[in-house]
Amino acid sequence: MQNLYDGTAMDAVDQLAASLLGNLTPPWSQWFGFKPGPDLTEAETEALAPILEKTAQTIQAHFDNSNFAVEMHQCFLDLAVGGTSTLYFEETEPGSLSAFKFSAVPLSDIVLEEGNNGFIDGSFRELSLTLSKLFARYPFAKLPVNILRDGDKNPDHTFDVLEMVVPNNGSYEFKAILMHENTPVVLSDGRFQSSPAISFRWTKSPGEVYGRSPVMKALPDIKTANKVVELVLKNASIAVTGIWQADDDGVLNPANIELVPGAIIPKAVGSQGLKPLEMPGRFDVSELVLDDLRSRIRHALLADKLGALSGHRMSATEVVERSAEMALLLGATYGRLQSELLTPLVQRAFSILKRRGEIPDIALDGRTVCLEYRSPLARAQAQKGIQNTLTWIETVLSMGGEAAETVDKHRAAKFVGEALGVPSDLIKRNLDTAVQSIEGEGTHV
Secondary structure, eight states, rough: OOOOOOOOHHHHHHHHHHHHHHHHOOSSOOEEEEETTTOHHHHHHHHHHHHHHHHHHHHHHHTTTTTTHHHHHHHEEEEEHSSEEEEEEOOOOOOSSSSSEEEOOOOGEEEEEEEEEEEEEEEEEEEEEEEEHHHHHHOOOOOOOHHHHHHHHHOOOOOEEEEEEEEEEEEEEEEEEEEEETEEEEEEEEEEEOSSSEEEEEETTTOOOOOOOHHHHHHHHHHHHHHHHHHHHHHHHHHHHHEEEEOOOSSSSSOOOOOOTOOOOOOOOOOOEEEEEOOOOHHHHHHHHHHHHHHHHHHHHHHHSSSOOOOOOOHHHHHHHHHHHHHHHHHHHHHIIIIIHHHHHHHHHHHHHHHHTSSSSOOOOOSSSSEEEEEEHHHHHHHHHHHHHHHHHHHHHHHHHHHHTTTOOHHHHHHHHHHHTTGGGGGGGGHHHHHHHHHHHHOOO
């Protein structure tokens, strides 16, 4: 943290990470859901909708009861600065409050590989663990005697472990190797249906494995602003303490002068004595340059677009326009994060709980069951379609007569509900069945 004088970038990175967390995976909020796929009939859809809604709530409860929000925020900080981040998604022991355990992996501790499909599917992670942590993480490991002796002699002594996760014939091969005195020891090995290492990037160029971050784009302005603040502080120090000049008149001795109230400074006859040196620096110019640099930094890190607004309350139209602007700014990044982070995250959670028997054994294949996102950013992207649909309905209904009959109100209401992220079990799929049920109840009464 040496030679850091301007905190604009650090504050903007914090705001960006908090905005990503709140817009993509808001804590204690249902930011995803499941809905029946297109291959199902109306009756199957009606029967499956409440089951899928309960399944989504079960998975969300495990997310909320875990350390997901804490580790995810750290990953977003790494993403904003380094352009690439990795979240380790592991399963806890049976009986824990949550079946999920997360850990944000520093970029310096992991090496990533990109597969033929364009996704990062291979990882090599380095860990430093004490003997007690080795047994906790790898309970069935068989350690050599010299390692046990070193660990017992010094409980704080750490051992280097390399964890490897690579794709292999539709699954992922896992192996943990202890490197000690040039003698590799296999601590654990096995296979995963889905990779526990979820790596994602902000943006990337063709041919690159690691991503590029908004901080990299703003780095010239960040360094320049830091230097300007340093010079301003030096100039301010000089302005407060002053630089003094004196004639060498044989009377004035600078070593004996104390600039305190009431001090008497001797000087020779005809000498100018002690006087301040005029400084050519102008604070107003430096402030203008600094304001422009800080504005560009906040713009590059989206702090001026994603941050909370202060001042007057926004109207409904302003809210829609701001949501559309936010969706436009984060459109490309959100698409990458959805495919590299959110979808693998939900798929692995679905796989773990299905294996534990906590959710039904249903295929999340996009045909029988579809994954949908209900985060604020996902809803913001749907606002434009909703607004166009409502405008068309309002215009057609105002025409009256045959024009109004062209509106299928049930399907329109279902479309708006799905676009707004309304739980699928609250939307009636077969209106005729519902009407017959209501008429039957009325006849029975």
